[in-house]
Amino acid sequence: MQSVLNANLQAVTRTFSATDNGQHTTDSLCYIVDMLTKTHNKIIDFKNPKEVARIIDQTLLQPTATRDQVQKFCEEAVAMGFAALCVAPCWVALAARVAANSDVQVCSVAGFPLGFETLELKVKAGITALASGAHEIDYVVNLGAVKSGDYRSIEAEMRAMRSAAEKEVIKVILETGYLTQQEKRTLCQLAVDAGLDYVKTSTGFGPTGASVDDVQLLAECSRGFIKVKAAGGIRTLQNLEEMVVAGAHRIGTSAGREIIAQVKTGTES
Numbered sequence: 001m002q003s004v005l006n007a008n009l010q011a012v013t014r015t016f017s018a019t020d021n022g023q024h025t026t027d028s029l030c031y032i033v034d035m036l037t038k039t040h041n042k043i044i045d046f047k048n049p050k051e052v053a054r055i056i057d058q059t060l061l062q063p064t065a066t067r068d069q070v071q072k073f074c075e076e077a078v079a080m081g082f083a084a085l086c087v088a089p090c091w092v093a094l095a096a097r098v099a100a101n102s103d104v105q106v107c108s109v110a111g112f113p114l115g116f117e118t119l120e121l122k123v124k125a126g127i128t129a130l131a132s133g134a135h136e137i138d139y140v141v142n143l144g145a146v147k148s149g150d151y152r153s154i155e156a157e158m159r160a161m162r163s164a165a166e167k168e169v170i171k172v173i174l175e176t177g178y179l180t181q182q183e184k185r186t187l188c189q190l191a192v193d194a195g196l197d198y199v200k201t202s203t204g205f206g207p208t209g210a211s212v213d214d215v216q217l218l219a220e221c222s223r224g225f226i227k228v229k230a231a232g233g234i235r236t237l238q239n240l241e242e243m244v245v246a247g248a249h250r251i252g253t254s255a256g257r258e259i260i261a262q263v264k265t266g267t268e269s
Helices: 002-016 032-039 047-055 067-080 089-099 119-131 143-147 149-163 181-194 212-224 237-246 256-265
Strands: 056-058 084-087 105-109 134-139 167-175 198-201 227-231 250-253
Touching: 002 084, 032 167, 047 134, 047 256, 056 067, 056 134, 056 227, 056 256, 067 084, 067 089, 067 256, 084 089, 084 134, 089 105, 089 119, 089 250, 105 119, 119 134, 119 149, 134 149, 149 167, 212 237, 237 250, 237 256
Parallel strands: 056 084, 056 250, 084 105, 105 134, 134 167, 167 198, 198 227, 227 250
Antiparallel strands: none
């Protein structure tokens, strides 16, 4: 297994660490066919607990979480039918065993929560998590490169993560609380060009969480080519509704159980 991981890692980083004659390249033409099948947001029935659960990535990324806590968390996430359960890389294999034979996807993270790992380390983290049973990877963009205006490195990172994951789901976390409006727009366009599956607002560990304004901006910039995940500070049904109406397709939260309870009781906060 390790030899396969190393071969994949070397192939991906060799391909995407270099640029052709220093030129910034995009593959926008490959999206022309996709224009007929854009991903539009579907407003769900907020009174239906099953529908609400199916847009939630139930998340446990606390550094002190124990094996027993993670086991219970995963069992509960599967029983409630969330879209995905998101756990730290060290717990992916356990989560995959619990979620086997269910529709709940296993999600993990790379470059989390600060994003300053090298491209090689992020790719290796993603490949290792996928090999351990993850179906989705949420990775943090290199914020230092963004602030340096080094968008060629950002593009290379996005394309490397896309290639490493093959057909599995890749979400890039922008950590919008650190970004200008123009930086958010540029990153969203690069994510579209790289063929990523989602742009995600926040880690939940940054200066701010998800905001309606940021979700609207990302939904506008993605133009339906990729989806938007809102995360950070979403703890009530009202929060969730606001994000979905603004354009979010997926909600990252550690409060999924409480939100579903609000759906069932008809309360929003």
